[in-house]
Amino acid sequence: MKEQEFLTELKEMDMLQQALAILEWDAQTGMPAEASNARAEVSSYLYGKYFSKKIGPKMSEAIEYFSQHPEKLSEVGKAALTLVKEEYEREQAVPNELMVEYSKATANAHHAWQKARQAKDFSLFYDALKNNIRLTKELISYWxxxxxxxxxxxxxxxxxxxxxxxxxxxxxxxxxxxxxxxxxxxxxxxxxxxxxxxxxxxxxxxxxxxxxxxxxxxxxxxxxxxxxxxxxxxxxxxxxxxxxxxxxxxxxxxxxxxxxxxxxxxxxxxxxxxxxxxxxxxxxxxxxxxxxxxxxxxxxxxxxxxxxxxxxxxxxxxxxxxxxxxxxxxxxxxxxxxxxxxxxxxxxxxxxxxxxxxxxxxxxxxxxxxxxxxxxxxxxxxxxxxxxxxxxxxxxxxxxxxxxxxxxxxxxxxxxxxxxxxxxxxxxxxxxxxxxxxxxxxxxxxxxxxxxxxxxxxxxxxxxxxxxxxxxxxxxxxxxxxxxxxxxxxxxxxxxxxx
Amino acid sequence: MKEQEFLTELKEMDMLQQALAILEWDAQTGMPAEASNARAEVSSYLYGKYFSKKIGPKMSEAIEYFSQHPEKLSEVGKAALTLVKEEYEREQAVPNELMVEYSKATANAHHAWQKARQAKDFSLFYDALKNNIRLTKELISYWxxxxxxxxxxxxxxxxxxxxxxxxxxxxxxxxxxxxxxxxxxxxxxxxxxxxxxxxxxxxxxxxxxxxxxxxxxxxxxxxxxxxxxxxxxxxxxxxxxxxxxxxxxxxxxxxxxxxxxxxxxxxxxxxxxxxxxxxxxxxxxxxxxxxxxxxxxxxxxxxxxxxxxxxxxxxxxxxxxxxxxxxxxxxxxxxxxxxxxxxxxxxxxxxxxxxxxxxxxxxxxxxxxxxxxxxxxxxxxxxxxxxxxxxxxxxxxxxxxxxxxxxxxxxxxxxxxxxxxxxxxxxxxxxxxxxxxxxxxxxxxxxxxxxxxxxxxxxxxxxxxxxxxxxxxxxxxxxxxxxxxxxxxxxxxxxxxxx
Incomplete structure (x- = not known):
């Protein structure tokens, strides 16, 4: 693998992130009130594209190859590899079902937290928080x-x-x-x-x-x-x-x-x-x-x-x-x-x-x-x-x-x-x-x-x-x-x- | 092929277009002056993703299948198929090299036009315009x-x-x-x-x-x-x-x-x-x-x-x-x-x-x-x-x-x-x-x-x-x-x- 191929993959990931960052900035600064569901769909679609690159075969190949041949990387490539590898290993370590459960749990917990705030009552947040803590402990065991x-x-x-x-x-x-x-x-x-x-x-x-x-x-x-x-x-x-x-x-x-x-x-x-x-x-x-x-x-x-x-x-x-x-x-x-x-x-x-x-x-x-x-x-x-x-x-x-x-x-x-x-x-x-x-x-x-x-x-x-x-x-x-x-x-x- | 698959492909294309539209809106309304080159790269990357779907195998399969089985489409699917098919046929008719030449020619012509305007002199735009016309005539022959x-x-x-x-x-x-x-x-x-x-x-x-x-x-x-x-x-x-x-x-x-x-x-x-x-x-x-x-x-x-x-x-x-x-x-x-x-x-x-x-x-x-x-x-x-x-x-x-x-x-x-x-x-x-x-x-x-x-x-x-x-x-x-x-x-x- 050539360094250029690795850097191109990183650049494509970065460009997806740039688009996501603009969409997020827009959502925070002035997107019409009614547009939030449609926006969430677009952002989640682009994030999916980004994430499948982040844990995809090209990244895995690059990490494996350049970890063994660091001399083939420039200063920039080396610094990038270190970061990418850390993230890749963290992502790879966790079973997919756990990540799915974790996503659902945090989404639910956010709603529970909002309800608990309205009622000023921690007991309404208790189950969700307990669940967040349990899942985080499970993630810790992998990381x-x-x-x-x-x-x-x-x-x-x-x-x-x-x-x-x-x-x-x-x-x-x-x-x-x-x-x-x-x-x-x-x-x-x-x-x-x-x-x-x-x-x-x-x-x-x-x-x-x-x-x-x-x-x-x-x-x-x-x-x-x-x-x-x-x-x-x-x-x-x-x-x-x-x-x-x-x-x-x-x-x-x-x-x-x-x-x-x-x-x-x-x-x-x-x-x-x-x-x-x-x-x-x-x-x-x-x-x-x-x-x-x-x-x-x-x-x-x-x-x-x-x-x-x-x-x-x-x-x-x-x-x-x-x-x-x-x-x-x-x-x-x-x-x-x-x-x-x-x-x-x-x-x-x-x-x-x-x-x-x-x-x-x-x-x-x-x-x-x-x-x-x-x-x-x-x-x-x-x-x-x-x-x-x-x-x-x-x-x-x-x-x-x-x-x-x-x-x-x-x-x-x-x-x-x-x-x-x-x-x-x-x-x-x-x-x-x-x-x-x-x-x-x-x-x-x-x-x-x-x-x-x-x-x-x-x-x-x-x-x-x-x-x-x-x-x-x-x-x-x-x-x-x-x-x-x-x-x-x-x-x-x-x-x-x-x- | 199921209609849903066709509609999902259209939705993904549409979401890429939505992201492109926000990037373009942002570029016109308030993007920092120095950011235009970086923005052009991101937009062109996303457009590439869109275009490769537009003329991609899934679209070709959908057009072929549903043209023969229009009864399997809802009202919305039918209306979409008509539009998609027209565009697909127009895109497919033209050799790729011609499109590449056409892209380059119009980019050059834009520069020539700007120069000609500064000099208030049509002769500086003449060659580029002639070339645009020649290539358009060639496109017409395919369309x-x-x-x-x-x-x-x-x-x-x-x-x-x-x-x-x-x-x-x-x-x-x-x-x-x-x-x-x-x-x-x-x-x-x-x-x-x-x-x-x-x-x-x-x-x-x-x-x-x-x-x-x-x-x-x-x-x-x-x-x-x-x-x-x-x-x-x-x-x-x-x-x-x-x-x-x-x-x-x-x-x-x-x-x-x-x-x-x-x-x-x-x-x-x-x-x-x-x-x-x-x-x-x-x-x-x-x-x-x-x-x-x-x-x-x-x-x-x-x-x-x-x-x-x-x-x-x-x-x-x-x-x-x-x-x-x-x-x-x-x-x-x-x-x-x-x-x-x-x-x-x-x-x-x-x-x-x-x-x-x-x-x-x-x-x-x-x-x-x-x-x-x-x-x-x-x-x-x-x-x-x-x-x-x-x-x-x-x-x-x-x-x-x-x-x-x-x-x-x-x-x-x-x-x-x-x-x-x-x-x-x-x-x-x-x-x-x-x-x-x-x-x-x-x-x-x-x-x-x-x-x-x-x-x-x-x-x-x-x-x-x-x-x-x-x-x-x-x-x-x-x-x-x-x-x-x-x-x-x-x-x-x-x-x-x-x-």
Whole structure:
């Protein structure tokens, strides 16, 4: 077999994925309401074409041949082979009937979850969740390699090479550290004023401001676009076409502004993967955690820094026509960093968000490594919220029913969010050794920041594993202390706490 | 073979076409500028999948089997077989090498045409056009059936069952009739005031007005949407998803308003084809001419009637916030019907437009039935413009280089536009026997008009041929007198000519 044949097969798979990505983008951004069934049929037909290639005879032949003759592959071919082989082996390991049962189970579970939410009653979701867990455990038995725990297997779907052992360590440090920061703020902090955050800012005013900001941060609109959706996302259709979506709220402008800055981090990543990887699975992010690190670098590092807002606040004031004319810079900046423990993950601030993730991690690990009973989960959930965040859900909707993930059997996904926070801060401290980040943020030219990220992270796409990327970029393995240092710096300053 | 197998193959082809249609819509409405090459690769890959089904073994088997056993097909299957068979036979008749040569030639001709336009010099397009004509003649030799003239073959690609014999008759009546109307207007007409047509009307104001109008005319936004493009079009993705696009000009509001009303005619047609034909080639318009008749029914019949504007002008005034407060209804209505002979087809008014088409028809017919020399075409073009429209192009860009069609070898397409005008007017006079159209247009409820069109035209999709549709709807064959009567009524009223 020639490498070209292998690459052509990958390209055809990639083109099917591009079509699917456009169909999905369209379904989210503006497809007529009545068209969803017909669209589902088209997408499922094209996905079938893609999947039958992914596990088809040509792929199997290529994997077998090039695993024995790696010298016949270019750098790109080699990187692609590694990824393709991992996926192929995972797909091949599982009996087809199990996958069919799994598909049906998750579809049913989604309906059960929706019903349970309406009734705010976990018992209506109980059977479906139990079934999702049972089937996931069965899948684990096919996927498991020697020393892995069950939960390691799930983690690795989203974050290759990550282990429960590492996360236990890291998360206990982070959990205690954040709780300590939060306690100090609660006890000694001076709360910032936040009333003016709900003043009306027209969508067009927000767009004017944030579009300029994301372009400054490196998002290239000649190879991308920005649309409206209910749930914001970023999607890399191909090297020349990366799309962000955003939701605007005229009485809560910070949502739309931080939202788009966040998505732009994903977008700039996709736009700066080396073009040589195009049309292969290497032209993707390295993992969910690394992808999230790029969006959070924008949101948490850049857009939470005083230096950034020193530069941008005057421009924001220009865009909003005097809406904040009476608000001093100090008050404005402080208002953006308010923290308040709460029940709902997706509404949480940057400091407390990670505790929501750690709660889910601890529970998921118990489910897959320690055989906790499903009926005990709501109580477990509520107890942990009370212990870590000091708040207790009044019902299951505010508690265990809030996330869609378990209904889709996406166990092992949640830690990616927290990894993203830690990676982002670790990258920031590495960057600071080479760049005066605050000086750059006060200037008209942010390009050095994007260049550093592209050089150290973006360009590699999925050709390096996450742990390798982080090690190469920062000179050390994942270290949660950077996150704690960063959060402490930002929040203590705003809450006027001297260390 | 079971009918179900045949219908499944058609459905898969249709789903590939749906994906292609979304990709094309996206390319026209907002794809990032840099993405066009990558998009072309994806579309061409999916088109290849579609085409190999279209001429593939399953289709060949189905055509052979069901042609011998038509009794095994349902109504839908029968209608689909007829269409599929026609296309299959046309595709099969032509040697593959010729199609490849033809593809290359048209791609080259498009570049040559663009260069020639820049230089305003037909000689730069001469070779390519000659080659397009030569190859089209070769194709005709494969497609031709017994008594057809060469140009009949081309006509039938766009308008099944139409003949040069019929068009010669019809077009000479129309040409003489329009020239007579136009002469009378020129000699005795009182020109309407038109200066205020260029007052600024914001895009949002235009949208507010015309979106309501097209919904009133039956366009269902729960199964459709409206976007911005450079070249307006309508595209039926599937029964639940029909999209219109429009171009807005703030200093020439009538363009955007008539443009969207026109496209909505196409859209309402696509939305009201009987759902039973879904996922087959019967769920399409009957022909280019019939499709155009529906858009022109909206534009020329409905939106040119005094009764329509009597109802809508107050609403327009409301939408534009007093921009036309000083303009009387009579002046406003008259301004929309101005006519002025001109050189450029796409800028022509409803009266003179048809003469532009007839010129192209006469020249195309000479090319394919009478062996005119290609080098003589510019002169021929200019002479006909002078004779029929009284204007003479100063250069080839204003003349023979204005249309893209010949560079794409789309000979035989132009007559569809004129057929659309004639069909639209013939349908109007048929409708008037059953409905008081002007009374309906003055009312709040236009649905009876859409119902009549859906019942007589839309619902049949491509299951009836155009001549059959027109006969069944109006009780007679194509009759150009209705167009002349209609144009005379509208224009003489506006130009204050008593007959």
């Amino acid at each position: 498991k390699k020697d020393e892995q725990t069950g939960y390691d297997v799930l983690l690795n779907i989203y974050e290759p090479n990550m282990t429960t052992e590492t996360l236990d360590d890291v998360f206990s440090t982070v959990r205690d550290g954040i709780m300590a920061i939060y306690q100090k703020i609660e006890n000694y902090g001076i709360k910032p004023r936040t009333d003016f955050l709900h003043r009306k800012v027209a969508k067009e005013q927000q767009q004017k401001f944030v579009t300029k900001v994301v372009e400054d941060l490196g998002f290239d609109l000649s190879r991308g676009r920005i649309d409206d959706t209910i749930h914001p996302f970023a999607t890399g259709i191909n090297h020349q076409d990366v799309r962000l979506t955003n939701r605007w709220n005229e009485t809560d402008f910070s949502m739309g502004i931080f939202g788009l800055i966040h998505e732009a981090g994903h977008g700039v990543y996709e736009q700066n993967i080396a073009e040589k990887f195009e049309y292969t699975p290497v032209h993707e992010g390295a993992s969910m955690g690394i992808h999230e690190s790029q969006s959070l670098f924008n949101e948490l590092v850049i857009a939470s820094r005083k230096s950034f807002w020193q530069k941008q606040y005057p421009f924001l004031q220009e865009c909003v026509d005097g809406t904040f004319a009476d608000i001093s810079f100090t008050d404005f900046y402080a208002s953006l960093q308010q923290t308040q423990a709460s029940l709902i993950r997706i509404e949480a601030d940057s400091l407390t968000y990670i505790l929501h993730i750690i709660i889910r991690y601890e529970i998921e690990k118990m489910i897959f490594n320690e055989e906790v009973k499903v009926e005990d989960l709501p109580q477990l959930w509520n107890d942990k919220y009370e212990k870590y965040l000091g708040v207790r859900p009044a019902n299951d909707l505010e508690g265990i029913l809030q996330d869609v993930h378990w209904s889709a059997a996406e166990f092992g996904y949640f830690p990616s969010y927290a990894l993203g926070y830690m990676y982002a801060c670790q990258l920031y401290y590495a960057m600071k050794k080479e760049l005066d980040v605050d000086q750059i943020l006060k200037s008209d030219d942010y390009s050095a920041i994007q260049k550093w990220l592209s050089q150290n992270i973006h360009q590699y796409g999925a050709s390096k594993k996450p742990n390798q990327l982080i090690y190469d970029a920062s000179g050390e393995a994942l270290n949660p202390q950077y996150l704690l240092d960063y959060l402490q710096e930002i929040y203590f300053a705003v809450y006027q706490i001297s260390e | 031709k059936k017994d008594e057809q003239t060469g140009y009949d073959v081309l006509l039938n690609i766009y308008e099944p069952n139409m003949t040069t014999e019929t068009l010669d008759d019809v077009f000479s009546t129309v040409r003489d009739g329009i020239m007579a109307i136009y002469q009378k207007i020129e000699n005795y007409g009182i020109k309407p005031r038109t200066d205020f047509l260029h007052r600024k009307v914001a895009k949002e104001q235009q949208q507010k007005f015309v979106t309501k109008v097209v919904e009133d005319l039956g366009f269902d936004l729960s199964r459709g949407r409206i976007d911005d493009t450079i070249h307006p079009f309508a595209t039926g993705i599937n029964h639940q998803d029909v999209r219109l696009t429009n171009r807005w000009n703030e200093t020439d509001f009538s363009m955007g308003i008539f443009g969207l009303i026109h496209e909505a005619g196409h859209g309402v047609y696509e939305q009201n084809i009987a759902e039973k034909f879904e996922y087959t080639p019967v769920h399409e318009g009957a022909s280019m001419g019939i499709h155009e008749s529906q858009s022109l029914f909206n534009e020329l019949v409905i939106a040119s009637r005094k009764s329509f504007w009597q109802k809508q002008y107050p609403f327009l005034q409301e939408c534009v916030d007093g921009t036309f407060a000083d303009i009387s209804f009579t002046d406003f209505y008259a301004s929309l019907q101005q006519t002025q002979a001109s050189l450029i087809r796409i800028e022509a008014d409803s009266l003179t437009y048809i003469l532009h088409i007839i010129i192209r028809y006469e020249i195309e017919k000479m090319i394919f039935n009478e062996e005119v020399k290609v080098e003589d075409l510019p002169q021929l073009w200019n002479d006909k413009y002078e004779k029929y429209l009284g204007v003479r192009p100063a250069n080839d860009l204003e003349g023979i280089l204005q249309d893209v069609h010949w560079s794409a070898a789309e000979f035989g397409y132009f007559p569809s536009y004129a057929l659309g005008y004639m069909y639209a007017c013939q349908l109007y006079y048929a409708m008037k026997k059953e409905l008081d159209v002007d009374q309906i247009l003055k009312s709040d409820d236009y649905s009876a008009i859409q119902k009549w069109l859906s019942q007589n035209i839309h619902q049949y999709g491509a299951s009836k041929k155009p001549n059959q549709l027109i006969y069944d709807a109006s009780g007679e064959a194509l009759n150009p007198q209705y167009l002349l009567d209609y144009l005379q009524e509208i224009y003489f009223a506006v130009y204050q000519i008593s007959e």
